Amino acid sequence: MEQTIVEKIFSRRCKKDVFAGEVVMAPVDGAMMHDITGPLAIEKFYEMGGTKVFDPKKVIMLFDHQTPADSLNAAENQKKMRAFGKEQGILNYDIKEGVCHQVTLEKGRVCPGDIVIGGDSHTCTYGAVGAFATGVGSTDLGFALRYGCLYFRVPESIRADITGKFAKRVGAKDLILKIIKEITVDGATYKAVEFTGDTVSSMPMPGRMTCCNMAIEMGGKAGIVPPDQITTEYLKGRTSCPPIDLTSDDGASYLSRMEFDVGDLVPQVAVPHNVDQVVDVDKIAGTPVDQVFIGSCTNGRFEDMQEVAEVLGDRSFSDNVRVLVIPASKPEYLKTLRAGIIERFVEAGALVEAPCCGPCMGGSFGLIASGEVSFSTSNRNFKGRQGSTEGKVYLGSAATAAATAINGVITDPREV
């Protein structure tokens, strides 16, 4: 019987043909843990009688959410994880590398066809390299650390066929916001969203990461892009993955198939307080903002920084806006630095911080007060997401964030 890419991955790893709807115990090829959910997973691991993790080489450990430790509690959690990493022989990237999902991919910890879990909902980002990757709770993570496997219900797939060429200043973030608007915040609950079509097959890795990252914002269990030459190029020099041919069969069964043409797509913005409340930028252009955050696992890569720099040119950011820029990882930070872009941002009035989650989830620094408005390149705008429950968060691309930071009001990046 013909299979989707996700069914193929589970069949390969379970060594038998499996299809959507089946519950299987599957081996995990990677387990990511960070400073927020890691400590509880460790507790669960011990509670289940664990002494040695299933394979220290398959555990990815780092701290990114509350870094450098912003409270005594965070410091204690990180201390606990450092000790566990040491005891178990796990390579711990600690606070030095940046946001978990960016780091996991750029360190070559995920191969096409892998099954990877992480104690974080945006683990679905790794679908960008053709892996099945999903966020799990700390109990599941603790179980996987102990046994190296986990129960999964093989998800049905929704296929998003995307065609056409993006207009200038329009890209992957606008596309995924448009898709979320169509599917809604729970329209893909426990489903895999497969991104295909000529727009995706020619999309560079950063855009694929942005799309897969936000699969969870539709309730998706996973997002996935069929691995191809772009994937191979990305993985080169990072890791050596066994060759694998992974595409869905023509007759594979999908829950639904959707088509999107990006040719006439305009910049999209998610307005408070849900990610599927998406409008064309002109509908809310002129809305004053207090803070602009450019960063996160969704849009904190060099390409995003480069686009901000292009939109900015030799101007300054608005005096009425606090502009926080946080490259997602050390290599992305260094690339931005070496291109002279960080210097430009600082001159223009931004505060550039070292790689971490920053204000993305309002757990660390850069919070907004009641009545304040944030424009953010991240992935969530729930009430209270970036500070006060009386604040508002708008989401959009790096280009739209840049234009907004220049004018101090939400601005169409094609018009600056």
Ligand SMILES: CC(C)[C@H](C(=O)O)[C@@H](O)C(=O)O
């Ligand atoms: C802290 C963590 C559990 C959380 C997640 O799972 O996504 C965070 O990364 C987020 O973006 O809200």
Ligand code: SF4
């Ligand atoms: S950058 Fe934001 S969305 Fe990504 S892992 Fe950190 S808190 Fe979660």
